[in-house]
Amino acid sequence: MSVSRILLGLLEPSSQHGYVLRRRYDEWFGTSRPLKSAQVYATLNRLDRDGLISLAGVAAGVGPDRRVYAISEAGVVELDRWLDEPDVPEVTASRKVLFAKVLIALSSGRPAEPMLDRQRQAHLARMRELRVQRQSGDLLGQLDADFEMYHLDADLRWIDGAAARLNRLAALVNAAPDPAAAVPGTHGARQENR
Amino acid sequence: MILKASNLAIRFGQTVALRDADVAISPGEIVAIMGPSGSGKSTLLHVLAGILRPEHGEVHLDEQRIDNLSDSRRSRLRLRSFGFVLQFGDLVPELSLRENVELPLRLLSAPRAEARTRSRELLRQLEVDDLADRRPGQVSGGQAQRAAVARALVHRPSVIFADEPTGALDSAAGEVVLDALTGLARKEGSAVVMVTHEARVAAYADRTVFLRDGRVAA
Numbered sequence: 087m088s089v090s091r092i093l094l095g096l097l098e099p100s101s102q103h104g105y106v107l108r109r110r111y112d113e114w115f116g117t118s119r120p121l122k123s124a125q126v127y128a129t130l131n132r133l134d135r136d137g138l139i140s141l142a143g144v145a146a147g148v149g150p151d152r153r154v155y156a157i158s159e160a161g162v163v164e165l166d167r168w169l170d171e172p173d174v175p176e177v178t179a180s181r182k183v184l185f186a187k188v189l190i191a192l193s194s195g196r197p198a199e200p201m202l203d204r205q206r207q208a209h210l211a212r213m214r215e216l217r218v219q220r221q222s223g224d225l226l227g228q229l230d231a232d233f234e235m236y237h238l239d240a241d242l243r244w245i246d247g248a249a250a251r252l253n254r255l256a257a258l259v260n261a262a263p264d265p266a267a268a269v270p271g272t273h274g275a276r277q278e279n280r
Numbered sequence: 281m282i283l284k285a286s287n288l289a290i291r292f293g294q295t296v297a298l299r300d301a302d303v304a305i306s307p308g309e310i311v312a313i314m315g316p317s318g319s320g321k322s323t324l325l326h327v328l329a330g331i332l333r334p335e336h337g338e339v340h341l342d343e344q345r346i347d348n349l350s351d352s353r354r355s356r357l358r359l360r361s362f363g364f365v366l367q368f369g370d371l372v373p374e375l376s377l378r379e380n381v382e383l384p385l386r387l388l389s390a391p392r393a394e395a396r397t398r399s400r401e402l403l404r405q406l407e408v409d410d411l412a413d414r415r416p417g418q419v420s421g422g423q424a425q426r427a428a429v430a431r432a433l434v435h436r437p438s439v440i441f442a443d444e445p446t447g448a449l450d451s452a453a454g455e456v457v458l459d460a461l462t463g464l465a466r467k468e469g470s471a472v473v474m475v476t477h478e479a480r481v482a483a484y485a486d487r488t489v490f491l492r493d494g495r496v497a498a
């Protein structure tokens with residue numbers, strides 16, 4: 087996530103200690119991965135260096151915890167830009183691992199169906215956890231759970247669609263020209279092992 | 281196990297709808313049945329509920345084998361031990377919601393006062409008590425489905441069978457129905473066997489049985 091832009095946004099209403107920013111961040115976004123304090127200070131240093139925030143004072147005492155930052159005019163401009171610009175609609179690479187696994191399984195002569203069945207059960211197990219979280223959580227927790235549930239739901243639809251087309255997909259994958267065949271001395275593991 | 285089925289097989293003409301299917305449901309457990317269209321979900325539900333007789337295999341409720349009972353004994357057993365929620369509220373259109381909910385108890389010859397108290401309590405918990413005197417045609421689909429949930433629970437069945445209970449509802453109305461069905465079933469100790477094609481619905485269950493080509497695939 088864009089930690090630096092989030093911290094910038096949290097700073098806009100009023101100048102803050104890094105400690106307060108971190109607490110707010112964890113409350114809203116840190117359910118799965120809380121922020122480390124070193125990361126907060128490194129990010130604030132970078133924002134300071136880039137002129138998006140500036141030191142507004144140092145509270146009594148010593149240590150980085152005491153520094154109070156304020157957003158600069160350039161920071162407000164950057165925050166506006168970040169909020170106004172729609173995100174690129176994209177699927178993270180990690181979500182496509184299953185797609186790769188299916189193709190590799192089929193092209194290496196393994197059955198893909200049991201793999202998809204196991205993945206479906208793993209997704210459903212996670213959805214059950216989220217359902218519980220959703221029922222017990224506050225509004226923030228509910229929306230957080232919904233976000234993940236709808237994404238898992240999309241994965242599951244893809245799994246069902248892929249499972250229904252495995253035979254055709256296997257034919258397609260195995261009809262592709264074999265790159266190893268063109269290189270003398272290379273072993274086409276597929277033909278030899280299976 | 282409250283309900284246990286083994287080696288179930290059934291055909292419709294040339295179509296094999298179930299082959300070698302095993303299912304076991306614990307008391308109070310909530311189980312979702314998923315699978316592609318035509319994979320045998322509804323057929324499995326009907327066999328477990330004693331509506332269809334399997335060609336092979338056995339179905340046991342508690343210790344009693346139920347698949348080989350006579351038709352009349354099976355329908356008696358269904359009335360006493362099972363509750364049903366179907367996709368399109370199969371409430372009796374001529375009866376009010378209250379009368380619909382009371383119906384299973386009346387058919388089981390429960391005292392009128394008891395049927396009245398129990399149905400009122402359930403309709404209240406499902407937040408349709410102010411609609412109790414309307415007929416199914418005079419309420420929304422979601423409200424009718426909540427009355428169907430009350431009717432399924434009213435006689436404290438050991439197992440409630442639901443086939444796409446929210447299939448005709450939007451997701452908000454569907455959630456109200458599912459919260460009620462699973463929440464009350466857990467509270468009262470009824471097991472639920474629920475067919476659905478939606479993962480968000482299956483997420484209400486304790487586990488999911490996945491069918492493919494009439495077999496339990498996972």
Ligand SMILES: Nc1ncnc2c1ncn2[C@@H]1O[C@H](COP(=O)(O)OP(=O)(O)OP(=O)(O)O)[C@@H](O)[C@H]1O
Binds near residue numbers: 295315321322
């Ligand atoms: N009464 C019947 N007569 C003939 N064939 C039937 C009958 N009931 C079911 N079948 C067939 O048996 C198979 C399983 O049907 P079933 O209704 O159990 O599927 P399902 O998984 O519930 O599908 P869906 O998700 O579409 O409701 C299908 O091929 C269906 O056509």
Ligand SMILES: [Mg+2]
Binds near residue numbers: 321322323
């Ligand atoms: Mg069906």
